[in-house]
Amino acid sequence: MAGLKNGVDMAKEIRMTDIAAELGVSTVTVSKALSGKQGVSKRLRDRILEKAAELGYELDQKKAAADFLHAGLLVANRSFMDPQSCYWNIYQQLAQAASQEQVGLLLEVVSPDAQAQAHLPMLLSAAKPDGLILLGDFGKKYRRMLSESSGLPMVWLDSYGDSDAAACILPNNIYGASEATGCLLDKGYRQIGFVGSILVSERIRSRYLGYVNALVKKNLPVRPEWVLEDHDADGRPLEPEEFALPEELPDAFFVYDSLIAHRFATRLRMEGFRVPEDIGISCYNDGWNPDGFPCYVPDIQKMAAGAMIMLRGRIRDGKARVGKLVIPGELVQ
Amino acid sequence: MKNTKPDCMSIGVLVQEANTADRCSFYGMLFQKVVLEAAGQECLTMLEIVPKASEQECVLPRCLSNEGIQGLLVIGTWEQPYLQNILQQAEIPLVLLDESDAFYACDAILPENYFGMYQATRHLIDMGHQNIGFVRPASTAPCVLDRYFGWRCALEEAGLAVREEWILDSEELPAGKRRRSFPKGGPLPTAFAASDRKAALWLARILEKRGLSIPEDIAVVSVSYDGNLLPGQLASYRLDLEAMARRAVRVLSKKIRFGDNYSGIRFVDGRLEKRG
Incomplete structure (x- = not known):
């Protein structure tokens, strides 16, 4: 209870850090030993328990402290640049899930620079977290650096992580995109384009695959000139007036993200088209869908809660193969 | 205070649940600017979203019992007893962001x-x-x-x-x-x-x-x-939300680094935007 003045007698309160200092071991080790988690030898565990009893470490305090986890959350800066970005939604849900799950969640926003040069996050030295949640796509170099140098249990949220064995929580990207594209097909559209820069992230690629899947199922061709970019060469999202439109437009578009769908529709309206009367749109909804386009909505709350539970499991047993968890959402018309 | 590297701090950010629903609202945008500003100033943030019930029952925020948190930024206009309780109990520096009640002897950043x-x-x-x-x-x-x-x-x-x-x-x-x-x-x-x-x-x-x-x-x-x-x-x-966020994080980080001196309410200038 370090931040509190009253209610707790600071002079007498024995903390795990005190036990750790006495024995010259890390607080994490003490925490593991007191809570009976793996990763501490029997001999060391006995010594820690003995020291705890000697110092008068309280049982309840012990239990509460053992249940409480410190976790770090890393988010790439560019995911946060837009106030309407879905990552703010996920972040809020994570913060809420963290307090319900007795997790202290510290956020570090990773700058483009730190990401490109694969700097070790500040979190690791400043906060000594028990585990990490990685939100979004960080690129290969940064991912590799993290898994090689952090040595911490990690859960990847909304990306495929660093290896086949990575613990990941994913929205139903492919299926959801396929469903949302299928909803345009059900309305009778046959010429359907895609909006999204597929090289920018795994998320966009997966949703592109869902779009392709829906067309292939109906034996319709995927026309490259109808696959439009939504990011510029530097990875910056385009403004409505910056979208490059093909000469001949399809009847409808599936857009990988609802915020981009809104921007793209704004562009089409600037060009004099009525949306959805002239050009139909469906999208994957990441939290903000002001035009009310038909969309697939991922269950962000469940994803956030799942990430916390998965992280707890990983910390308890680092070797457990938890695999990838895909959380279904629903189609909203 | 925990012994961390002087160039990296951890702060708690308190927002009301109702203010997180609409991210284009005043507080919704302010909270996002604070998180980004903190990141830019090498600050780690712990976000705590406070439900109305906790505010009414004066439940102390969890981040106050977290050893690593060195300062607290409180965003919004709160029930008086809730805020008073926090001010009494908190041992770490605190800055209020847009709590315009001059009643509290606590540093506050307000828009003009x-x-x-x-x-x-x-x-x-x-x-x-x-x-x-x-x-x-x-x-x-x-x-x-x-x-x-x-x-x-x-x-x-x-x-x-x-x-x-x-x-x-x-x-x-x-x-x-x-x-x-x-x-x-x-x-x-x-x-x-x-x-x-x-x-x-x-x-x-x-x-x-x-x-x-x-x-x-x-x-x-x-x-x-x-x-x-x-x-x-x-x-x-x-009103300049970005300047408010920047000011709030700066004031808090100063208080964490150089001691918790109460200096009062700071009003952050905006700009009169005229047509034509």
């Missing part, structure tokens, strides 16, 4: 609601308007009162009449209170100062229904935090 509305109204007076009404939302939050006083002060300073029938309510009031909508008869003002963008939008709709146009028949100014001037709107005093 009062002076902003004063300036916007002064602009109308400088343009020659003498009959100026006010449009206000239903809320009686301190920021709304501040803007009302700003309008009033500008009128009184210029020796102009404050006419009750020209103070309009842009929203339904709670049961038992009578809403004053647009005057049915009698003389009309030549201009209105709207408390915020939403109030200005409401006024624009009412004026359109009456066949009055902005700015030819009625001039309009307001205080705002984002978005462009409404069609025909003369001026808007724009």
Whole structure:
């Protein structure tokens, strides 16, 4: 209870850090030993328990402290640049899930620079977290650096992580995109384009695959000139007036993200088209869908809660193969 | 205080659950700017979203019992007992962001609601308007009162009449209170100062229904935090959320590094944005 003045007698309160200092071991080790988690030898565990009893470490305090986890959350800066970005939604849900799950969640926003040069996050030295949640796509170099140098249990949220064995929580990207594209097909559209820069992230690629899947199922061709970019060469999202439109437009578009769908529709309206009367749109909804386009909505709350539970499991047993968890959402018309 | 590297701090950020729902609202945007600003100043943040029930029952925020948290930033306007409890219990430095109750002996960062509305109204007076009404939302939050006083002060300073029938309510009031909508008869003002963008939008709709146009028949100014001037709107005093967030994180980090000295309330300037 370090931040509190009253209610707790600071002079007498024995903390795990005190036990750790006495024995010259890390607080994490003490925490593991007191809570009976793996990763501490029997001999060391006995010594820690003995020291705890000697110092008068309280049982309840012990239990509460053992249940409480410190976790770090890393988010790439560019995911946060837009106030309407879905990552703010996920972040809020994570913060809420963290307090319900007795997790202290510290956020570090990773700058483009730190990401490109694969700097070790500040979190690791400043906060000594028990585990990490990685939100979004960080690129290969940064991912590799993290898994090689952090040595911490990690859960990847909304990306495929660093290896086949990575613990990941994913929205139903492919299926959801396929469903949302299928909803345009059900309305009778046959010429359907895609909006999204597929090289920018795994998320966009997966949703592109869902779009392709829906067309292939109906034996319709995927026309490259109808696959439009939504990011510029530097990875910056385009403004409505910056979208490059093909000469001949399809009847409808599936857009990988609802915020981009809104921007793209704004562009089409600037060009004099009525949306959805002239050009139909469906999208994957990441939290903000002001035009009310038909969309697939991922269950962000469940994803956030799942990430916390998965992280707890990983910390308890680092070797457990938890695999990838895909959380279904629903189609909203 | 925990021994961490001096160049990296961990701060708690407290927001009310209701303020996180709409990320384009004043507090919704403010909270995002704070997180980004903290990141830019090498600060780790622990976000705590406080449900209404916890606020009413004065439940202490969890981040206060977290050893690693070195300072706390409290965003929004809170129930007094809740905030008082935190101020009494917290041992770490604390900064309030837009809690305009000067009652607390705690550092606070506030937007220039009062002076902003004063300036916007002064602009109308400088343009020659003498009959100026006010449009206000239903809320009686301190920021709304501040803007009302700003309008009033500008009128009184210029020796102009404050006419009750020209103070309009842009929203339904709670049961038992009578809403004053647009005057049915009698003389009309030549201009209105709207408390915020939403109030200005409401006024624009009412004026359109009456066949009055902005700015030819009625001039309009307001205080705002984002978005462009409404069609025909003369001026808007724009609050600077980014500067507020930057100031708040800076003040807090100073308090963490150099000791917790109480220095008072800081008002952050915005800018009067004029048409043309």
